[in-house]
Amino acid sequence: MRKRGAFPCTSILPAFHRRANCLFLIGLPTPTSPLASPASVCNSGDPSSLSVANPGAGIVIDWFAGSCDGTLIGTGNPFNVTTAATTTYYARARSTSDGETSIACASVVVTVEPCCPADFDNDGFLTFEDFDAFVAAFEAGATNADFDGDGFLTFEDFDAFVAAFEAGC
Ligand SMILES: [Ca+2]
Numbered sequence: 532m533r534k535r536g537a538f539p540c541t542s543i544l545p546a547f548h549r550r551a552n553c554l555f556l557i558g559l560p561t562p563t564s565p566l567a568s569p570a571s572v573c574n575s576g577d578p579s580s581l582s583v584a585n586p587g588a589g590i591v592i593d594w595f596a597g598s599c600d601g602t603l604i605g606t607g608n609p610f611n612v613t614t615a616a617t618t619t620y621y622a623r624a625r626s627t628s629d630g631e632t633s634i635a636c637a638s639v640v641v642t643v644e645p646c647c648p649a650d651f652d653n654d655g656f657l658t659f660e661d662f663d664a665f666v667a668a669f670e671a672g673a674t675n676a677d678f679d680g681d682g683f684l685t686f687e688d689f690d691a692f693v694a695a696f697e698a699g700c
């Protein structure tokens with residue numbers, strides 16, 4: 532991929548970056564309004580649809596995982612992804628006519644959460660072993676016993692787990 536615009540116009544070597552060059556180096560506008568729908572999926576492989584505001588005619592959106600210079604995962608707007616772990620996706624605009632790209636990317640996060648939070652040992656089944664595992668974690672003060680995710684280990688976490696357990700999956 533060509534990366535025009537790696538050199539800002541305020542370069543410490545202005546002699547090499549005349550105004551005309553700066554204009555040339557600016558590249559395409561950065562995509563706007565990045566959106567993941569849904570922004571949170573459970574780890575069952577449900578897809579999330581990534582999109583940005585319509586970049587205009589002749590411009591496509593390339594998506595990268597992990598960073599703006601990360602792995603190209605595909606092109607499209609919207610573009611569907613499935614992920615097993617929480618991932619930040621980066622959108623870069625690209626001109627179909629000359630390959631020129633935006634310098635920066637718009638980013639959006641897809642959060643992966645357990646499909647069944649009460650399945651505490653994550654074996655895919657909700658059993659009393661999950662209850663035991665939670666109680667053990669709670670008594671040990673383990674961070675994953677912070678069931679409501681508020682950063683504190685309290686009896687509210689115990690209540691939240693019991694409620695989730697009783698609600699089933
Ligand atoms: Ca289980």
Ligand SMILES: [Ca+2]
Nearest residue numbers: 677681683688
């Ligand atoms: Ca808590």
